Amino acid sequence: MSSATSRPSSAVSGRQARWQPHNDSRRERIVLSAIELLEQSPAGVEVPIVQIAEHAGLAKSVVYRQFAGRDELDRRIRSEIADRFVADIEDALDIGEGSIHEILVRTVGGVVTWIQEHPRLHDFLRTGPSEAGSDIDAMSELIGTIAASTRTLVTGLAGVVGVADDGSADAMTFAIVSMTEATVTRWANDPNPVLTRSQLIEEVASYAWHVVDGVARRHGLTLDPEQQLTSVITQLATGGG
Known part of the structure; x- marks a missing residue:
């Protein structure tokens, strides 16, 4: 039976x-x-x-x-869009190549390029969640995802140079990521922006650098934004910073 x-x-x-x-x-x-x-x-x-x-x-x-319906399809669309955005930004965040300044400029430039080239996809992320049962729109989820990825990178580097994580990395990375997205979005939606594309990228990258520099100094670290990041890490890890 x-x-x-x-x-x-x-x-x-x-x-x-x-x-x-x-x-x-x-x-x-x-x-x-x-x-x-x-x-x-x-x-x-x-x-x-x-x-x-x-x-x-x-x-x-x-x-x-x-x-199951339009809602499920739209969530899946937002999830795919967010995955594409994250992949592009994480490529730009490669710490193996470039100085701190170059990495910041490259990453901000990646955000600007993506938002400029995909305005409808960027807008669609704000229309609802990408996860079932979530009350947060996909854009907010995306900012959190990128901030978390960046935070993992920062705390990993901090561990290399012997700096304990006191929560600064969480606040710093979220502040930089959310500020960058909001500032670039405002610029992209302005029909007559004051800054050119290159000026905007340099300006936002400089804001990000000042945040990073301020947090580093509070932990007793002096960083050179023009030095190769891999060299900076090696010097700090060996006590040469």
Whole structure:
């Protein structure tokens, strides 16, 4: 009796496993199609599901089989957008190449480029969460994610030079990331910005540097913004700073 009832259950599980890659592929096609259409759409205009389905080469019913509804689809779209943003910024944050100043300029430049090139995606992150059950919009979640990633980097470097984490890294990284995003967004939305793109990047990078420098000095560290960061770390770790 038990073996007879277990076979149908295992058969269902087997079919689900075989179909999973196919369903994953369809979900990815739908999300990527939605993002492509979103980038092409005017500000504030919602892309209809039927249009997304057509762009993906699928029937509308397939979209509803893959996603419980518009809300779930939109969350998945925001999650994909946020992942792309984070990947670009983390590439710019590579500490293995460049001075502190160069890394800051490169990272701020990455934020400016992304927001300039993807204004609709950037706006869409503010329209709701990327996680089910979350009350925080995806842009706020993204800022927290980048700040956490940067904080891990900073606390790791602090450990190398023997500085205990007193919570400064958390406040510092969140302040820099949120300030950068807000300042760049304001500039990007200004039809007649006072600063040029290069001026904005240098200005925001300088703000970030002053925050970093202030926190470092409170911990008894003197940093040279023009020296290669890897060299700075080596000097500080060996007591030569």
